[in-house]
Amino acid sequence: MSTKPSARPPARGRKRHSEAGEIAQRPLDFSIIRRLYACTRPYVRLRTTLLVLVVLRSLQLPTIAWLTARVISGPIAAHDAYGIALGALAFLGWMGFTAYCFVYRSRLALQLGEAVVSDLRHQIYAHLLRLPMSFFKRTEVGRLLGRVIHDVDSVRIGVQDVFFVSVVQCGSMLVSAALMAYYDWPLFLVVLAMAPGLWAATRYFKRKTSVAYRERSESFARVTAALTESVNGIREIQSFAREGHNARAFAKQIDQHAQINMYSHRLGAMFQPVLSFNGQLFLALLLVLGGYQVMGGGVQLDALIQFLFLSTSFFAGIPIIGDQYNQALTAMAGAERVFRLLDTRPDWEDAPGASDFGRIQGRVELADVAFEYEPGRAVLSGISFVAEPGQAVALVGHTGSGKSTIANLIAKLYLASAGSVRIDGEDLVDKTSESLHRQIACVTQQNFLFSGTVLDNIRLGRPQASREEVLHALERLGVTDIILSLPAGLDSKVGERGVGLSLGQRQIVCFARAMLADPRVVILDEATSSVDSVTEARVQQALFRLLAGRTSFVVAHRLSTIVHADLVLVLEHGSIIERGTHAELLERGGVYAQLYREFVSAQALVA
């Protein structure tokens, strides 16, 4: 039932290519912004408080610069000691208030970002779980997931930083500008004239930098991929004495990567001087123009000092906003992909009027069933057979002949394109998936275990089962000793961070999981890999016990399984070409008998 590596479409390389072309930025899009804004609706109080704080901050920042200049050019220049003390105290008070606001402005923004992001993650996962198997068949979900996690984080930056920081900076630039305009028009015009140049330079560099950054991370990914390959392939490399050749190739790659790094470093190295020169240019203009005006009596010296401080605050905002703008574009692309995933419509869902299954007897009938994963490319056609309650059906055929697909249709992981799949006479289309899945169990070829304990994994079959019930299931399978001999018995950790179970042990756990569910119908994909002979015998024994008394469908790779089946279906190119018991099929002398003879003659030398 699982998609085996060998059955994977050979189009992976091409897919990756198109993915590398996935856009990293997209222009601001009002509909996406509105939807992101809607994501903050559950946190409306947080959002409102933040907006108030943001407005406050954008007033505070320029007024700090203003106050400094005001004290210097006012009481200090006038040698007014009382005024100086008052000014310093006012400054202290204002600073304290600013800092206080800042604590909440940054904290609430972080909280809002985290809240929105965790909601999105929940929605994404819930949505993925709802999508039918066909989605997972055609999507490279692993890569999709990596991408989504990355995207969700760029959305976080958009929510928690970009919006609020931009508002604060724009606000304080406006206030600075207003103050400067108030103090001296001509000088303000100079500032205003310089701003577009600085903005253009900022955008130019930010754009280049983000392209360079992407190139750099792609290049780094290539370096890591090469490294991973040579670490995983060290046996091959050393056994073919390729060390020198590989080291040279890697050194070349490292050099390329170094050049790319240097390029993006150079961009940064150019941008900083542009900023500093802009400041110096303005200073020179201020001195010359301002000095000229002051001497002519047009302006007061204090206006000049104000400009010194306010212009710094004004110009500092430009690169910050440039940076935020860039991140906003990245967040747009991320949000668009996240929403696109959330908007994926399932190919099918249970029919609105679907009813629950009662207790299933286990008569399974396929009537003229056809199936296609993609329109026009039939995988199955004209499949009809009946399995009476308690019967074992073996599915035999080459890779790609449609064995697993039949199993998937019985489990209602897919819906038949034509014909009907019935259990106890009821068409699966009219029944809820959930009630079916409660009475059906699957053992896939990959023998998938979740991280957690062995007990957790077995309980997946029936979460409310007690430890005793689990032990009882093991007993009925006759595998108690195998599980209890694990390092911590039932409580042994498995999965990514647990002990590695052998293939045989994994199979046993999956059988136990199915046994505990006590299903009426069992679907089983025999492992193609062999385990060592002793364990193999135990696995076979457990298998027979699991299937006893239940209707079962086995995608068979072991002759012994086939020999014992009540019905053997031989498949080729999605059609049943022969059917019967092992003995009948041998007698008929068709394709099955031919297959069988190949096996026998291959083994003849030994016997």
Added chain:
Amino acid sequence: MSSSRVPSRLSPLARLLVLTWQYRAACLKVFVLQVLLLALGLGGLSLTGLSVDVLRHALDASAPAPRWPLGLAPPAELGTTEQLYGIGALVLVMGAAYALLSYAHAIQNGRIQHLRLVPELRAQVFDKLQRLSFPFYDQNGSASIINRVTSDVQAARSFVDGVMLQGGILILTLAVYAVFMLRADVGLTLACLGATPLIWLLTRRFSAWAQDAYQRTRDLVDEMVLTMSEGIHGIQVTKVFGREREELARFDAKNQAVVLQQQDIFHKASVFTAAVHFISQLNIVVLLGYGGYLVAKGRLTLGDLIVFANLLTQFAAQIAAMARIVNTLQQSLAGARRVFDVLDAPIDIQSPDGALKLGDSGAPALSGAVRFENVAFSYPGGAAALGGVSFEVPAGSCLAILGATGAGKTTLLSLIPRFYDVSAGRVLIDGHDVRTLDLDGLRRRVGVVFQQTLLFKQTVAENIAFGHPNAARADVERAARIAGAHEFIEALPEGYDTWLAEEGMNLSGGQRQRLALARAVFVDPRIMILDDPTTALDPRTEGEVLGAMRRVMHGRTTLMVANRLSTLRFADRIIVLEHGQIIEQGTHRELMAKDGLYARTARLQGIADAAVGLEPAPGLRESWV
């Protein structure tokens, strides 16, 4: 700069200093540029202050006269406007010079990091990694090994530019600023800097706390991502058992754990950032109050005050840099230790001096007879994996090894191409101890095919010619024909030039194994080692590979692990291993007659495998139904 030149008994810190010394000329350039930048920066600032004083003096003769630096007072006949023009021009020129020099400075800095330190260190570490023996790979996870070449090298590198260079610059800058400010007014300087140590302390404490907290967050995020990706991989299980709700709840718990952990960080981080801002602004308060008082008293000019205000801002930035340098120092030491670990790791297995080059022109030809003499082996820190193993494989014959998982089959085979060296006893090829042979030559004459084949992300042809890059296409095709791979390769979209996806995932299991056979036979080895290459294949695919195996073995000494009778039948002799020891050996007939483990297994396979012709064990049959 070879690793041997750095004495390994020095502490990591001392060795990092040695490393820095190797880049002294480049570092000196950066340093000189930095001095110039500092001078220009201060010059520009002084000019601003100066112009304010000039203006003020011109407007109000009672204001103190401007203090021209370095005694560069302009001629008296020059008017104030002209003086200002002069200063303006100077500011512009210095600004341009500053911009150019700071570009040069950044470029020089980048050159040291990106073009020299990192690539040189990476190439060294990688080269060494390639040569390290298997025990190293057994003891270190692949992620950790990869990190040594990527992030650990970066960390070690940051010692040179992030600690030594930045530290030097920092000390210089602070000294210059301090002198500059002290010259203006001692009391004011001290008062303004009073709060600075507080910033330093706060930063240190926070970053110590934050390191752990961020690590916890990262761990929790990893766990959450793992749960999600695991859930997707196991989606079929979840669906078939109807456990979507439980699975979502499992994920939500992990998701919430991240949110909860973050709250603490948000609280502390927001207070910390605001506090640092506030404290650094305290300096300005002092400046306004005390400095203002000094100006009022006529002990300081207004221009000096403005210069002071700017200097303070920069000073605060430098203090933050100091906290960063201390962090970098700690990280670079940790990274360096792990980099030096690799560079210092002994290469356990290498060619001995005066190694014998078998089969080269002039040297005796290699016939390929293999002999184990009382061989014992244990993995470092592990129990004995093999003990007292002796057997002989005449040149050109085939030996099969049978045994349960963990019996020591793979270990035994890996002693021949010296993936590991024996703990006791000897492994001989043509009567020579493998440890006396030239290692590359030995390995080229031993072809290995593993259970799980790793193919590289290159073209099919490159994968086959792995042992001899740049080989002629005809040779590649010959090898492919022997391994029965030519037909399916031709059928691939671009034939031999088809790129393989990662780990050859665009091929079937049988195709991968046939490519592995082609790759092994391509170098025309005398000895073939086949570590159960058909184990992961279904019986039908196995059939395709078996034919290829037989052709590959032809005329070569072969040792193979075999668990299925289908492969065992190729063998001239069979040894049965249990717990690292040979418990039976002989031909198939002899072993069947002996009625030991081999015979029992052979009978079991009648039911467990597709080995028809043997009666299924009766006990097992009863368990059915």
